[in-house]
Amino acid sequence: MKYKVNFELDFKRNPYKGKLIVFEGIEASGKTSQAKRVAKILSKNGKVFLTKNPTDGEIGSFIRKEILAGNKKHIPPVSFQYLFAADRVIQQYDLIKRLKRGETIICDRYLWTSVAYGIVDRENTDYKNWEKLSVVALSLLSMYYQFILPDLTIYLDVSLKESLKRISKSAKHTEIYDNNKMNIKIKKGYDWLLKTFPKEIKVINGEKPLDELTDEIVRLIEKI
Template sequence: MGFFITFEGIEGCGKTTQIRRAAHWLSSTGRDVVVTREPGGCPIADDIRAILLDARNSAMVPLAELLLYAAARAQHVSEVISPALAAGKVVLCDRFTDSTLAYQGYGRDLDRGLIGHLNALAAGAVKPDLTVILDCPVETGLSRAMARINSTSAAREERFERESRLFHERIRDGFLALAAAEPNRFAVVDGSRGVEETGVAIQELLARRLAGR
């Protein structure tokens, strides 16, 4: 069986950059690595992602948002994550079920029991072996996120970046609460440091957790 690693955190925490670095390092050690993301990761889920992250859909109600995430995840797990793990690969995923708990549970204040049930339906038996939370102050993350959005000519995925600072503070608190509740699965890494320093910390973490596998 493979090894499933998820990267979590607020907007602009540096997940995407660090996943690329981690994938490069893991591949250099001879491991077969799959990099994917949520929402998205396969054509159907990518179509749902476009709906979820488009700022023009600001009228979307929280329950509809939650159900779309669950639908995208069900397809993604079935089409990408489960087959890769069954093939013995290391899967690195940019967001997974913990983001739904943090954003829709802590951020939107939807029922966390309901979210847990939907996460279980969508993901089945798939659960991360390790979850890396890149933690940084909200103002740092949002500043980075908007700089990234403003620098690209691609579709502007900014529906969440337009939310209030308080919303993002609740999300950060949610991630840290989840980490405190499952210390064996989660590792909190300071994402406010430079790319290189953060990358070294993650590489050392992965080396420890994958030792002997």
């Protein structure tokens, strides 16, 4: 059964001194590489906090060790995003404390990821049907009521082909989402985000060489 209601998402602009910078993208798009490189450069000019989703906290560690590693096959995937949300809620308190102190936060994935991966966790998501995809995407984002939106979200755009090539070369890509079938859906989720939040997410070509990308990203951050 479906009700037609207007659905509004309620996020918060960052009102604090510090800045929140987020990296997003499909599997192996280079988020962790760039987050680390950029954090290193920015830390020459002030306090930088490099963090990620899932976090290294209690719930985040459980997600990494048990869920992402595929050790909890009996837990229905549809419940995963509630765990991710709980981890992010805890993280949000820490991020606010740091933003108030004026820290620059670099976050490797953030709430946008919940859409891209959440649609994968729902077996019956008809991800080719835009309207249906939107219903699921909005339901996922609604878990982040009053969360602080990043001052800058960088989406590292790589093709599925390039992503697969990098996954096949990398020994650390063994998590439950690291396969092509899922990656196709994950990309659809990001397509939805880019179309729905064009002003929030800056797309850059993630297939450029590492150094060139780092320079481009640092220049973007300097602007804000």
